[in-house]
Amino acid sequence: MILFYAAGASSLAPHILLREANLFFSLEKVDLMTKRWSGGDYNEINPKSYVPALKLGDGDVLTECAVILQFIADLKSEQGLLPSPPLRSRYHALEWLNFIATEIHKNFITPERHGGVAANFLSKTAAGQQATRVLVSPRLAYIDRALGGRNYLMGASFTAPDAYLFVMLTWAQRLELDLSPWRNLSDYFERIAAMPSVCEARTIEGPPHSLKA
Ligand SMILES: N[C@@H](CCC(=O)N[C@@H](CS)C(=O)NCC(=O)O)C(=O)O
Structure with a gap:
């Protein structure tokens, strides 16, 4: 592959x-x-x-x-990285994947490239970054509440939606969206950032593109 x-x-x-x-x-x-x-x-x-x-x-x-x-x-x-069908929990995991794809990922992506700014996928302008923060913040607040009493989105163990959400939280950081008021979410971020697979993947990929305009 x-x-x-x-x-x-x-x-x-x-x-x-x-x-x-x-x-x-x-x-x-x-x-x-x-x-x-x-x-x-x-x-x-x-x-x-x-x-x-x-x-x-x-x-x-x-x-x-x-x-x-x-x-x-x-x-x-x-390995339990997604519950297997016909378990109901399979569909709750898919609910998370779909929510992250459509409500978080898509709201981070900037249209600036098409407006002539040499942007990549995150905004390079102050106005664009602020617009992203406005769209994404209520969705992150919802996830913070959902994480109450659980270490990962599906409960006690790391599953596929956690890999996706983690990347979205790295984008939030890059856009200077302060996660610290959301205690569950910021603890969750630190927990996943410390996983060996995550450290290895980030090291191998190297630094993401600069957001300086
Ligand atoms: N619907 C796609 C969206 C993927 C996407 O947004 N990719 C971004 C990077 S995170 C990209 O490659 N953008 C290229 C571009 O904007 O030209 C998916 O869920 O995989």
Whole structure:
């Protein structure tokens, strides 16, 4: 399997999960500004022109972060990175994945690139960053309440939605969205940041793109 990624992008979530699942994979870095990778034009891998993409051994390519996470978790279902169907908890885990994809991830993504600012996926302007904070904050407040009395989104153990939410919280930090008023959320962030799979993935990817305009 080959994971196409950009440093610190949503692709960090499947990267973390691949490590947690102890799966064999390789990484290919994509330059999101030029849409090039070492093999040429990234649009030939993912015509949707974004990361993550997971290329499988038979040449098939999977896209959409929430779906790639499900695929990885199901490859090692014995590890409990997602509850297996027909358990009701499976659908609560999918509820989290969908919530993070549509209510958090999408609200972080800036349209600035299309407005002529040389932005990547997070805003580079003060106005854009403030607009993102306004959209994302009530959703993070909701998650902070949901985390009351539990270490992870699904309860006692780390599952696929936690990998995704963790990356979103790194974006919140990059946009100087102070997590400290949300005690459950900030403790959760520290807990996941300390996991060996997370430390390894972040070290290997290196620093994400600068948000200086
Ligand atoms: N719907 C996609 C969105 C992925 C996405 O937003 N990727 C960003 C990085 S986190 C990207 O590659 N953007 C490239 C661009 O804006 O040109 C998913 O859930 O995987």
